[in-house]
Amino acid sequence: MTPIDADVLVVGGGPAGAWAALAAAYRGASVVLVDKARCGASGPSAHGTVAFWNIPPGTQRAEQVRRTLTGGGALGDPEWIDRVLGETHRRVRDLMLAGYRFLPELSDAAPRVQLDGARYLTRLRRCLAAAGVRILDHHPALQLLIDADGVVTGAGGVRTRSPHESWTIRAGAVVVATGGCAFRSGAAGTDVDTGDGLLMAAEVGGELSGMEFSCAYTLIPGDRMAVRQVGPAPVPSLGPAVTVYDESGAAVDDQGPAGRAAVMRALADGRRIYAVLAELPEPVRRTAARFALADGRVPLRAQLDGTVRGTGGVRIVGFDCATTAPGLFAAGDVTSREAVRGASGGLGGHDGAWSLSSGVWAGAGAAEFARGRDTLGRARPAVPGAGLGPGGGIDPRAVVGLVQEHTLPLRRSYLRSAGSLCDSIAELDGLWPATQWDLGGQGAARVRAREAAALLAVARWTKHSALARPETRGMHRRTDHPGPDRDYELRLLSGGLDQVWVRPDGPDADSSQRPADLTAV
Known part of the structure; x- marks a missing residue:
């Protein structure tokens, strides 16, 4: 053009x-x-x-x-x-x-x-x-x-x-x-x-x-097997007023952050959570009918909305x-x-x-x-651009698959720990150098490769930042640091491509006081 x-x-x-x-x-x-x-x-x-x-x-x-x-x-x-x-x-x-x-x-x-x-x-x-x-x-x-x-x-x-x-x-x-x-x-x-x-x-x-x-999840109808059977069409999320039930049929308090956290933890532990088809609002009910069991229950799963x-x-x-x-x-x-x-x-x-x-x-x-x-x-x-190389060495689908392995599961993003974060960082950082030359293509393939590189970059920034905040605050939950820390009532800045960096923001934040926490990886 x-x-x-x-x-x-x-x-x-x-x-x-x-x-x-x-x-x-x-x-x-x-x-x-x-x-x-x-x-x-x-x-x-x-x-x-x-x-x-x-x-x-x-x-x-x-x-x-x-x-x-x-x-x-x-x-x-x-x-x-x-x-x-x-x-x-x-x-x-x-x-x-x-x-x-x-x-x-x-x-x-x-x-x-x-x-x-x-x-x-x-x-x-x-x-x-x-x-x-x-x-x-x-x-x-x-x-x-x-x-x-x-x-x-x-x-x-x-x-x-x-x-x-x-x-x-x-x-x-x-x-x-x-x-x-x-x-x-x-x-x-x-x-x-x-x-x-x-x-x-x-x-x-x-x-x-x-x-x-970056770990916002919503509840949607269908378990993983049902989704694969029906296809990848988007499924609307449940409204906040929908009552959910556990495997015994007991209602689970899903109102407010504490209630939603209990439901997500149950799903992370492998427990089943259900909604009743007749209680769902339109148009969720029409879509959920595809997943309904014979008794009218609809299995639910957690879906990552990310940032x-x-x-x-x-x-x-x-x-x-x-x-x-x-x-x-x-x-x-x-x-x-x-x-x-x-x-x-x-x-x-x-x-x-x-x-x-x-x-x-x-x-x-x-x-x-x-x-x-x-x-x-x-x-x-400004730079050569990750995912914009000649390509041929890496299939973008492999990059996306690795990213999803370390982001979509509740045990990777909703519930975090230093161990799981360091494991993800090692895997994701290790793949990044290859995106400069081995990930790319022409035309539509070039777009797919660039998207894969972007997904990988965002996943790295989220994991490094989560490791640098050793506390639980808002949607960020650390199982090894279950409570908030007053020292971390500040924002964390991040960036970097080949080398990801994280540092505190604000005039009152002295990064020299917490070097071990903020530069742990």
Whole structure:
């Protein structure tokens, strides 16, 4: 393809990417949006509902900030939470005036509202077209590009509908909104969430934060054998109000974090957990009927959502959602959401609110950054790029298989210990050098190889970060350190490709006091 120039390039076409592109376009920037699949029809939001906080200013909002901080293991930031609540409340009003239909009916008394995800994304795509944003579907980005000064200046990739056709887009600023990483667990809509944006950001100098909080699981109908028999089609997760039962038929208290932890521990120990088909809501009941036993019980299993519902991701360093790499901005699930959710997973309206707010801020920040740049110079990749070699030595499926072996099981990610983490680190780190030259290919094979490299990179960052936090906090559970440690009321930054590093964040954190913990591997 002929190289394209734009003021702002947005990588990713989910809610965060769409809001970023709209915000940049409304500020007068020329915007190009590239998506791995089809903007408006892919990703987790297209396979369910999107929830938003809707809390007006006043006592109720102050109370929500306090509750969010408490539930996040003291890692959140009240100013960030308040800003997200304010931005979302204003935008929800705008969406209502634009004709979006909310459930429940929008009112100041409803602190949480929902939209149908597919319709929401379809409307956002129409808004993008009306705003003059150029949308390139089926154009996965493989690498970010930098100029002679190390400033991010665009991206390059391939067009999967024409596999041998590559593309290059130069831009004054780039917003990465590629979503999180679910490690190909089969969660609905996460087939595109393979950690590409995290790897691309790290290659140009972006830092990561909270990668130990990457172990969010949901309960879904079906055991492993049933899933293999039925096929790989996505299965919706159970709602929080569904009662679950053990093998004896006794109800298991699944309400709140403690109840869910008991259920996950039971599954990790090999016990069976069931739901009753007649008690499941639609559309879960229709899907669950495929797995129902003769007595109406439906076996359940745990499915890893990874960083999609976790809080780890690319570190942002300002309210414009800039990263530590100049010229690169980030939005949505690809970012670290510790400032808003702390160490807890995405529940309620957190995810929808963050995607909307961070998208608006990142798009505005990118447009302002691009406006201040001189004429774009020559763009080049920052590093050779893992998974972009000639290929032939390693099958990407083997890489994905090894990654899943060390991430998907509950005993690997939900319940952790120094022993299991060190074992995973040794296996995953040992494979990384081969990704530079032996993993690659051409056309569509090049995309699969790059995704495998990204999955491996994200798995390494999560394991190293989990080992560096010897405590239990939020969703991070260490069986050898079952309680919280006040010394670790701080965030852990991570990064590195050939050599993974982890260090504490914050002006009060003195890394020299804990060298053995934070550099154990």
